[in-house]
Amino acid sequence: MADPRGFLKVTNRETAKRRPVEVRIMDWKEVYEKRDQGTLKQQASRCMDCGVPFCHQGCPLGNLIPEWNDLTWRGDGKGAIERLHATNNFPEFTGRLCPAPCESSCVLGINQPAVTIKEVEVSIIDQAFENDWVQPHAPERLTGKTVAVVGSGPAGLAAAQQLTRAGHTVAVYERDDKIGGLLRYGIPDFKMEKYHIDRRIAQMEAEGTRFRAGVNIGVDITWEDLRARFDAVVVTTGATKPRDLAVAGRELSGVHFAMDYLVQANRAVAGETVENQIIADGKNVIILGGGDTGADCLGTA
Numbered sequence: 001m002a003d004p005r006g007f008l009k010v011t012n013r014e015t016a017k018r019r020p021v022e023v024r025i026m027d028w029k030e031v032y033e034k035r036d037q038g039t040l041k042q043q044a045s046r047c048m049d050c051g052v053p054f055c056h057q058g059c060p061l062g063n064l065i066p067e068w069n070d071l072t073w074r075g076d077g078k079g080a081i082e083r084l085h086a087t088n089n090f091p092e093f094t095g096r097l098c099p100a101p102c103e104s105s106c107v108l109g110i111n112q113p114a115v116t117i118k119e120v121e122v123s124i125i126d127q128a129f130e131n132d133w134v135q136p137h138a139p140e141r142l143t144g145k146t147v148a149v150v151g152s153g154p155a156g157l158a159a160a161q162q163l164t165r166a167g168h169t170v171a172v173y174e175r176d177d178k179i180g181g182l183l184r185y186g187i188p189d190f191k192m193e194k195y196h197i198d199r200r201i202a203q204m205e206a207e208g209t210r211f212r213a214g215v216n217i218g219v220d221i222t223w224e225d226l227r228a229r230f231d232a233v234v235v236t237t238g239a240t241k242p243r244d245l246a247v248a249g250r251e252l253s254g255v256h257f258a259m260d261y262l263v264q265a266n267r268a269v270a271g272e273t274v275e276n277q278i279i280a281d282g283k284n285v286i287i288l289g290g291g292d293t294g295a296d297c298l299g300t301a
């Protein structure tokens, strides 16, 4: 813990600024501006390096939060990304998309606003990419074993990267035309621009992971064939079945599932031609559900 009194000196929580609305509506780029390093260090200094860091329990990945808060406070970006990557393959995804249960678990939150853990996380990885600190880690030797990963969302990509680095020969299968799963076609660019996915895929390809987009396992290749071709198969498919509502009027035109709307919008933003695209222009829109998906629909509409 670099500054034992940091949380007493900096009591306010300062997060990245949003780009002005009049600028944001002109494009689909991310909402938040780049984080200023000075403010970030100050915010990281608020971490108390708790004896029992409840942020660890809150984080599904078990991220070593107090360690990289401390390294960020000290200005050791290289050390911070090394500790962050120790538990998290893709902090640029989680730092933008995760609802941050670590912050709800932060002990400082008892009598002050919680540490801005998510912002520190995303700033560490952004700085690492800017400085070319994120390099491929190809395995030193191959095991001779082959693994198929079915599904190229964050779970599939993380599994593929770990297995490749362990020396296995890994192929990732994706039924869509591009790799990324929900990251590619579910999450709007204003939350996470797609270049974040592309540069990770480039890193993974350089490590030896192979990608096969546009292959629907169970249709183009049977599961039996896949199992016969590979020593192991990892299933990391998403759940694409929406939960319908049995309410009067559900069958009326103009009532859509979020994932139909968002996938089309993501394809359009990527420059693809989308036939019969669901467009909200000039319409009054009601969104049922106020979670992340609802917020994505709201921002897109």
Ligand code: SF4
Binding pocket: 046, 047, 048, 049, 050, 053, 054, 055, 056, 065, 066, 069, 105, 106, 107, 108, 115, 117
């Ligand atoms: S719970 Fe909060 S204050 Fe404690 S170590 Fe984690 S981030 Fe730091």
